[in-house]
Amino acid sequence: SLYAASKKSNELMAHTYSHLYNLPTTGLRFFTVYGPWGRPDMALFLFTKAILSGEPINVFNHGKMRRDFTYIDDIVEGVVRVMDKIPESNSNWSGENPDPGSSKAPYKIYNIGNNNPVELLKFIEVIESCLGMKAQKNMLPMQPGDVPINYADVNDLMQDVDFKPNTPIEVGVKQFIDWYRDYYKI
Template identity: 75%
Template sequence: MKILVTGTAGFIGSHLAHRLLDRGDDVIGVDNVNDYYDVNLKEARLARLLDKPGFTEVRQDVADREAMAELFREHQPERVVHLAAQAGVRYSIQNPNAYVDANLVGFMNILEGCRHNNVKHLVYASSSSVYGANETMPFSVHDNVDHPLSLYAASKKANELMAHTYSHLYNLPTTGLRFFTVYGPWGRPDMALFIFTKKILAGEPIDVFNHGHHKRDFTYIDDIVEGVVRTLDNVAEPNPDWSGENPDPGTGKGPYRIYNIGSNNPVELSRFIEIIEERTGKKARKNLLPMQPGDVPATYANVDDLINDVGYKPSTGVEEGIANFVDWYRDFYNV
């Protein structure tokens, strides 16, 4: 197939593009390669893709309406995986406008491109952060998620609502994927595993929020990619049992689906740090701090729908996943 993937200089997007190219798909990769974090890392991810047949690189911003409309007209993708976004819970407190431009305007341009060019399936990244103030564990896609705790989370919830509208109005099949704390080789420098590994190896202290009592459903990158590919191949369909009297948030009357992709096995942050210490062979110097604004104490994914609909459940343990990351980090940065 010809598949448009946005965010191909990013962590998940670059891994996904490799997977699709390896199975024989053509990939049109879109990224504006912004400087939210180290551009050199983004360029290194892209360089590995440029060597592969079937990959077309397009450098532009998904928030550029005319450029995105022209891209869809020119390439006519059969399916779209939209991963480009302004990421980060904490950064959304510092720079909220970036989230409106990338996550709302950018997503609108993707929806319009799909609508006007007969795209057969749109899969897009949502986030576990949409669960916000919810405390019933594990988080289910059938739960109400109307209480986000950050603008980032609100923008991802808005994406789900926008997708639902397009599925309903234009019969556009859309599938939203709520990713749970993705980690692994080529990961983002603003995330805990990268920061902790870098500082522990350098002998620098690490900031440990909520005194290390956070629990996160850490999900390894290969498991995320497998979930994306399986849902991409499983085109969203209407739920024939959907009722307005008892509306199900995870499905719709139109071809609309939401899935969690998480390990279904939360790990406490203090244990996560211990595993990094074991793999690096160095003890962490910890600066224990209270919880930050916008953070939630725990995430835990119910993945029953993913199992039932596409026959998949993430399975990589944190010990294996962290080991793979630390090995990659040492090799990439010559540490």
């Protein structure tokens, strides 16, 4: 997808600076972040607003796609833990058996995600349960450039900073719904 290509391009530019100038560079990959004060263009926000308004929601890939929904508190905890972990050169790095998260340059990539992909239809069920309302679903095919499954390999995060995001969607979605109702006085 163009979105993924733009992110990878940024990582390649950071890696180049790290290599050319020996500048320690850390890249963070966030996976489907949600929670209070979230982006209004993301699924949880859009779905909640539509369900409460009695409007249908668009469910792409007929709800069969899976995403690594990651609660904002887990993202913040991951960022805080990684901040003091200055990347070092990986002297064992080899082009024959490359580690995509490190380099001979002082460069490191961390995935921050729940490492537990959830089917979109399950995610919608959790929203419905928290709202006490059923969604009207407009089932649609996969969007061009989308992927059926996306989730984080967090082994480096666990190894280097002893952290694995773990907020269950039932907890995170409820906290979002509680915030949404309070913020919008619903």
